[in-house]
Amino acid sequence: xxxxxxxxxxxxxxxxxxxxxxxxxxxxxxxxxxxxxxxxxxxxxxxxxxxxxxxxxxxxxxxxxxxxxxxxxxxxxxxxxxxxxxxxxxxxxxxxxxxxxxxxxxxxxxxxxxxxxxxxxxxxxxxxxxxxxxxxxxxxxxxxxxxxxxxxxxxxxxxxxxxxxxxxxxxxxxxxxxxxxxxxxxxxxxxxxxxxxxxxxxxxxxxxxxxxxxxxxxxxxxxxxxxxxxxxx
Amino acid sequence: xxxxxxxxxxxxxxxxxxxxxxxxxxxxxxxxxxxxxxxxxxxxxxxxxxxxxxxxxxxxxxxxxxxxxxxxxxxxxxxxxxxxxxxxxxxxxxxxxxxxxxxxxxxxxxxxxxxxxxxxxxxxxxxxxxxxxxxxxxxxxxxxxxxxxxxxxxxxxxxxxxxxxxxxxxxxxxxxxxxxxxxxxxxxxxxxxxxxxxxxxxxxxxxxxxxxxxxxxxxxxxxxxxxxxxxxxxx
Numbered sequence: 001x002x003x004x005x006x007x008x009x010x011x012x013x014x015x016x017x018x019x020x021x022x023x024x025x026x027x028x029x030x031x032x033x034x035x036x037x038x039x040x041x042x043x044x045x046x047x048x049x050x051x052x053x054x055x056x057x058x059x060x061x062x063x064x065x066x067x068x069x070x071x072x073x074x075x076x077x078x079x080x081x082x083x084x085x086x087x088x089x090x091x092x093x094x095x096x097x098x099x100x101x102x103x104x105x106x107x108x109x110x111x112x113x114x115x116x117x118x119x120x121x122x123x124x125x126x127x128x129x130x131x132x133x134x135x136x137x138x139x140x141x142x143x144x145x146x147x148x149x150x151x152x153x154x155x156x157x158x159x160x161x162x163x164x165x166x167x168x169x170x171x172x173x174x175x176x177x178x179x180x181x182x183x184x185x186x187x188x189x190x191x192x193x194x195x196x197x198x199x200x201x202x203x204x205x206x207x208x209x210x211x212x213x214x215x216x217x218x219x220x221x222x223x224x225x226x227x228x229x230x231x232x233x
Numbered sequence: 234x235x236x237x238x239x240x241x242x243x244x245x246x247x248x249x250x251x252x253x254x255x256x257x258x259x260x261x262x263x264x265x266x267x268x269x270x271x272x273x274x275x276x277x278x279x280x281x282x283x284x285x286x287x288x289x290x291x292x293x294x295x296x297x298x299x300x301x302x303x304x305x306x307x308x309x310x311x312x313x314x315x316x317x318x319x320x321x322x323x324x325x326x327x328x329x330x331x332x333x334x335x336x337x338x339x340x341x342x343x344x345x346x347x348x349x350x351x352x353x354x355x356x357x358x359x360x361x362x363x364x365x366x367x368x369x370x371x372x373x374x375x376x377x378x379x380x381x382x383x384x385x386x387x388x389x390x391x392x393x394x395x396x397x398x399x400x401x402x403x404x405x406x407x408x409x410x411x412x413x414x415x416x417x418x419x420x421x422x423x424x425x426x427x428x429x430x431x432x433x434x435x436x437x438x439x440x441x442x443x444x445x446x447x448x449x450x451x452x453x454x455x456x457x458x459x460x461x462x463x464x465x466x467x468x
Contacts, residue, residue, distance in 0.1 A: 033241065132280075134326075136284075137322055144288060175445065182450060188281045
């Protein structure tokens with residue numbers, strides 16, 4: 001899992017997909033997931049996957065690295081597919097294509113859209129408190145991972161980590177995470193104070209406005225619509 | 234430790250929709266049970282604990298490719314309702330990263346969320362009777378994870394998913410990927426038999442780590458672990 005890498009792709013690359021609004025890309029994902037759910041034919045699913053890979057290319061993203069995030073879905077769907085003995089090749093192929101296509105559509109969304117923009121849309125669908133907590137999760141992740149990373153480095157440098165000593169690793173990892181919990185608690189107190197000082201009244205401001213919709217939104221909507229249309233036809 | 238790492242498009246629609254509906258109902262109850270002012274105050278803690286869980290789930294431990302869930306810890310620190318919400322947030326994030334399908338977020342939240350809810354309830358019961366908080370946390374984690382694994386097996390059985398898929402996830406955690414072999418036509422009893430050793434290892438690791446964390450936290454900042462009795466704090 002490399003949230004910081006994904007974050008970098010979403011913020012620092014320019015393309016038609018990056019310029020499109022989060023709303024249109026979420027609609028694209030919904031259309032692709034709908035295709036995955038309704039389709040039992042490998043042709044439209046393969047078409048959807050190819051079109052999504054082309055979209056990744058058009059989005060100036062590192063294709064191999066981005067597709068590697070779908071490796072998890074590929075791996076488990078492949079095992080499931082291979083376990084279907086006696087049903088021919090079509091069934092297993094459909095299973096793999098469904099899993100990978102859905103995963104690639106989600107990965108395309110998060111590698112072209114900064115998380116706060118996704119949260120801004122979610123804020124209109126989910127309870128505000130939930131979305132606020134998700135935003136804090138996203139922000140805190142980078143702070144805490146940085147600190148735990150540095151502590152793990154210290155642990156390794158000072159001989160606190162050994163690949164063959166699981167008991168020692170567990171003990172030291174427990175202390176590091178325990179320290180992380182305490183730091184997280186203190187961080188949350190500081191964050192709570194900061195939020196109330198800044199006038200937090202139960203909703204973090206997230207900038208979604210209909211004006212963010214532009215001509216660039218046609219592209220993801222077109223991709224999603226074509227994928228669904230091919231599956232339906 | 235009991236994620237259902239199913240990709241999208243595999244589980245029948247009825248079951249993942251049912252998973253989402255039940256999760257939504259529990260989340261609605263969770264929000265109604267926690268006072269809005271209290272929830273607002275705890276948003277930073279909720280978000281940060283969810284971030285800790287995300288980190289725990291991304292760090293493999295040594296030569297065993299096993300990751301922690303920290304869901305019992307989340308339940309102990311946040312309480313049952315906020316713990317359940319933290320589990321939902323974590324699962325949603327993981328789904329966006331391709332770690333389990335977006336359609337099974339509801340089912341995953343039910344399974345992993347049960348660890349958070351049980352974690353809170355059991356720890357608060359055991360800590361009255363067990364002198365050591367670390368031991369109480371370990372016992373809590375063992376029981377909570379056993380029950381969540383049972384719940385996971387129940388979901389697999391009910392939804393008639395090929396158990397080989399879920400089984401492969403266990404094997405992937407404990408063996409190099411190239412050794413993973415496809416498993417076909419696995420019955421539920423056989424599935425349980427095969428996952429048992431992996432579940433035992435996983436439960437042992439999660440329990441030990443949770444106990445160590447609780448011991449460390451109680452020594453340094455005991456107020457984090459709920460409202461501990463004063464007498465116990467002085468000890």
